Amino acid sequence: MYKETTQDKVDELLNGAAEAFQYLKKRSIKDRAALMYAIADKIASLGPELITAAMEETSLPEARLVGEKARTVFQWRSYADRLKDGACLSARIDTAIPDKTPPKPDLRKLMVGVGPVVVFGASNFPFAFSTAGGDTASAIAAGCPVVLKAHPGHLKTSSLMADAILSALKEEGWPEGIFSHIYGNSNEAGAYLVKHPLVKSVAFTGSFHGGKALFDLANTREEPIPVFAEMGSINPVFALPEKLATNPQDFAAQYAASLTLGVGQFCTNPGVLVAIKGETLDAFKKALTGIIQGSLPANMLHKGIANAYSSNKEKMLSQKEVTVLASAENKEIEGQGAALIAATDAAGLLSNEHLLEEVFGPFGLIVSCNDVADMLLVAKKLKGQLTITLAATEADIRQQPELVNILQDKCGRLLFNGMPTGVEVCLSMQHGGPFPATTDSRFTSVGSDAIVRFLRPIAFQNWPDGLLPDELKNSNPLGIYRTVDNVLTKESI
Amino acid sequence: MYKETTQDKVDELLNGAAEAFQYLKKRSIKDRAALMYAIADKIASLGPELITAAMEETSLPEARLVGEKARTVFQWRSYADRLKDGACLSARIDTAIPDKTPPKPDLRKLMVGVGPVVVFGASNFPFAFSTAGGDTASAIAAGCPVVLKAHPGHLKTSSLMADAILSALKEEGWPEGIFSHIYGNSNEAGAYLVKHPLVKSVAFTGSFHGGKALFDLANTREEPIPVFAEMGSINPVFALPEKLATNPQDFAAQYAASLTLGVGQFCTNPGVLVAIKGETLDAFKKALTGIIQGSLPANMLHKGIANAYSSNKEKMLSQKEVTVLASAENKEIEGQGAALIAATDAAGLLSNEHLLEEVFGPFGLIVSCNDVADMLLVAKKLKGQLTITLAATEADIRQQPELVNILQDKCGRLLFNGMPTGVEVCLSMQHGGPFPATTDSRFTSVGSDAIVRFLRPIAFQNWPDGLLPDELKNSNPLGIYRTVDNVLTKESI
Structure with missing residues (x-):
């Protein structure tokens, strides 16, 4: 039903995107914001067919998908809101001083x-991080046409979303080259896009293997x-001592809920929990x-994801430093994921790099430490993360300044309690962390600051007004x- | 006199830099600004020894070096000024809405x-783009320690500047790990720094060959x-027709002055001039x-630079599409550079990629076009540039919207008349352009926006005040x- 887009067609679409880029340069941020509201309305008006298609293609439950659709609409609207005040354009003016020397x-x-941006949709957010997701919305906000490679896991969903964007473009009188929808299942199809000279930037959400391959190609x-x-x-x-001692049962419930939410299929799934040995950890x-x-x-x-989950779990459990703590009594059948908690200690984690690999799914590894010194070593060993959470009281934090200091260098978002799943769409969100969490920790992919990923500055010298x-x-x-x-203002000159 | 820094010593210095980074995290922007003013004062107070050393090592004239020293001091002070209002920190706060769902x-x-930044000093600005130059100032403004590899062309100058920074650090009570000065003449010495795990960013000004090698290593x-x-x-x-016709003699004088300024040794030297054939071009x-x-x-x-200039000129003149238009009657002796103007036409430029290569020195290539259509083809053929200049009247510009549109995609700074040499240090400056002018067109290396190159965002979720x-x-x-x-303010909450 969804045929692979031929290279000739891809070339044609990219030429259209390059033309649309020139057109977009001539339209103001107010015009672009108006287009974004129209796209948001169009997505909002999509009927039950969208939810049904996504349920079939992703197995995600209806309530989740209804919420994700609303989030997607909100992304378009809120990025358009932020675009309008022009803050993301970082306009700077230095007036002439003719009698300075020189x-x-x-x-x-x-x-x-x-210029044109290639977006690879994510499998785990068929709406909010895929075809009409945050990358597409922020690229168009930046005035960049988008060439979207549909995720093979939800082609019908992708095509419905693409149609919504294209019909909004048409009704509002914008060139269709602003958004192109491409089908391609192979790595080569993705590589062809990333290597294409007309493409100027790439956004991707997915595995380390996939993202790193695109990064290397682009470089x-x-x-x-x-x-x-x-x-x-x-x-x-x-989990710091005073907090853990407060109510280990409650905390376990909170952790388990976050770990198993959406069958553990979130980028911010809390896959590792670090705590100090003792009675309260035992109770937890x-x-x-x-x-x-x-x-x-x-x-x-x-x-594919279920099979990878199964084999990644198996590989983790085959490490000599890892034991099983708990597994779901109802066994998984093919295509399913069952929650599993494994255990190790700080010495184990420090001696085996593999224990720091992600197991995408409802898998948690509990790392028990002898003391705070152990915890610091674990913190130092961590690679870059999207999020790190401190389950702590204020007193816990005040007693561990070094731990907090180290963890700040390791993540994009640092939580004081709560759980990392749930990524609020707002200006203050940082969704992006030091490598290997993302390829560029200087930018976020959630919240309207995502727009600046697709912008570059240009200075005009001595131009007539x-x-x-x-x-x-x-x-x-x-x-x-x-x-x-040097003074920030909305005033005229 | 200046011994190659050993790898053991480099490791020691980088460990010191990593420690200093942790220290810097605890100091406020006000403290960092105070340190920068102190460094500026120290550089300002350096005696005639600095100018003498730089004159000997670079052959640059005294007046130029005195001016460049003042510019360097201004860079430290103006970046500190901009740091104090905190705008470059892009602080964003979204307060909680507990009764939202979720x-x-x-x-x-x-x-x-x-984290620690490695800076490679440039040869052509021994003060402003070298040891205590803009990269060092902006990294320290960002709270990042600097490891500076001295440019082999001006080691004494570099060492005097390093001493000024180090003595300011000492007098103000800051750890010396904030600035390290390294000697190393080989490519391997540079590669060792760029590959070192403690290094988190690199700044470089120099040749395409050198910069691209570091970029590839880092990736x-x-x-x-x-x-x-x-x-x-x-x-x-x-040069557009109406403007060129106004006063071709004056324009020739202006172009020649910019081309030969500092023996043509500026990144923004106007190495190519494009105009339409005719009487006024002949007069020019x-x-x-x-x-x-x-x-x-x-x-x-x-x-080394003089020899490269000589062989690059020769290579350019050996291209069959290129002829000599004018050369200095006084011939250059070894170590010198003599101005040379070559000529080609649009067809020549379009058929031979080599004609778009930089010849670092006082070399200009005049490209004559048959018409505006030719000019558009030349514009499209250009690779990324630091600057592009339109010598034009307002009427010229209004008649060539497509040309202006194309040129905007090709550069970081677009001038309306004047010449590109002379890079004003201010917030509105963009010194950086699409590849291959720079490796990252999203950032500038001149003006206080250079600071953001060395920053990344971190979000704090639900932290107690x-x-x-x-x-x-x-x-x-x-x-x-x-x-x-979503409202920009200096107010408290």
Whole structure:
């Protein structure tokens, strides 16, 4: 039904995207925001067919998908809201000082789109991180056309979303080259896109293997381009003594709920929990064991993911430093994932790199430490993470300044209690962390700051006012934030 | 006199840098700004020994070096000024909405230093882009310790500057690990630094060959890191008809002055001039020929650069599409560079990639076009540039919207008249352009926006006010700009 897009067709679509980029350059941020609201409305108006298709293709439950659809619509609207005040354009104006020696020219700088962006949809968020997801919304907000490679796991869902975007473009009178939808199942199809000279940036959410391969390809192009790959994470939770002692049963319930949410298929799934040995850790483990044993296996996104979960679990359990703590009493059948908790100690973790690998699914590894010194060693050993959580009281934190200090270098988001699943869409969100969590920790893929991934600055020197882009004209016709002679203002000059 | 730093010593210095990074994290932006003012004062107070050393080592004239020293001091002070209002930290706060479904957590984000930065000094700006130059100043502003590899062309100058920074650190009570000075002449010494796991970012100004090699090395690390390499440019000037006709003699004088300034040893040297054939272009060429013939050869930075200039000129002149238009009547002796103007036409340029290569020195290539259509083809053929200049009247620009549109995609700074040499240090400056001008067109290496190259965001979720960094506390004790619930403000919460 969904035929692989031929290379000739891909070339044609990319030429269309390059033309659409030139068109987009001439339209203001207000116009782009209006287009984004129209796309949001179109997605919001999609009927039950969308939810049904996604349920069939991803096995995700209806309530989750209804929520994810609302989130997706919110992303388009809130990024458009943020775009309108122009803060993300970082407009800067330095007026001329002719009698300086040498004379200071008039210089005005703003951020402009980089050009066509290739987006690879994620399997685990068929709406919010896929076809019409955050990467697509933020690229279009930046004035960059999107070439979207549909995720093979949900082609019908992808095609319904693509149709929604394309019909909004048509109704609002924008060129269709702003959004292209490509089918391709092979690694070669993805590589062809990333290596194409007309492509100027790449966004990807998925496995380390996939993201790193695209990153390497992009860097070996004649003109290297940025790749924003979000490649997952084990999202460690450090349970500090006073907090753990407060109510280990409650905490176990909270941890288990986050670990098994959506069959563990979240980038921010808390796959590792680190705590100090003792009675309260024992109580936590006991409570956790009870919950996990009673948990029910459920269908994963697709069979490939379920098979990978199964073999990754097996590989983890085959490490001599790892034992099983608890597993679901109802065994998984093919395509399902069942929760499993394994255990190791700090010495085990420190001696075997494999224990820090992600097992994508409802898998948790409890790392018991002899003392705080052990905990610090574990913290130092961690690679880059999307999130790290401190389950702690204020007193716990004040007693461990070094731990907090180390953990800040290891993640993009640091939580004080709560669980890392649930990624709020707002300006303050950071979804991106030091490598290997993402390929570029300087940017986020959630929240409207995601827009700046697809922008670059250009400075205009000594241009007459009438020939400048509206964003930089003296009268500030768009009413945006600008830094004029080092003062941030919305005033005209 | 300046011995190669051993690998053991490099390791020791990098460990010191990593420790200093942890120390820097605990100091506020106000403290860092105070340190930067102290470093600026120390550089300002360096005696005539500095200028004498630089004159001996670089052959640059005294007046130029005195000016460059003042510029260097200004860089430290102006970056510190900009740091103090905290705008570059992009602090964002979203307060909690507990009764939202699901509840919205309190999220607060700010930019923090990435860790130790390796800086490679440039040969052509022994003060402003070398040891105590813009890369060092912006990294320290970002809270990142600097490991500086001295440029082999000016070791004494480098060592005097390093001593100034180190003595400021000592007098102000900061750890010396904030700045390390390394001697190493080989490519291997540079590669060892870039591959070192404790290094988190690299800044470089120099040749394409050198910058691209560092970029490739950094991308093949186990943990890839960003490389900000500024690798030069041919900085085309497009002379449009009405402007060219106004006063071709004046324009020739202006072009020749920029081309030969500092023996052509600027990244923004206007190495290519594109114009339409005709009487006014002939008049321009005639005037230019007279000026160039009378120009005097002068010592280049070092013999290696003079030899490269000589062989690059020769290679360019050996291309069958290129003829000599004018050369200095006084011939160059070893170590000197003499100005030379060559000529080709659009067809020649379009048929031979080599004609777009940089010849570092006072070399200009005049490209004559049959018409505007030719000019558009030349514009499309260009690779990424630091600058592009339109020598134009307003009417010229209004008649060539497509040309302006194409050129915007090809550069970081677009000038309306004037010449590209002279890079103003201010917030609106963009010094960086699409590849191969730089490895990352999203950032600048001049002006205080250079600081953000060495920052990454971290978000704090649900942290108690007392445990947050000062920048994010409710009371806003540092008085910085923050975006609170989507509103930009310096107010407390």
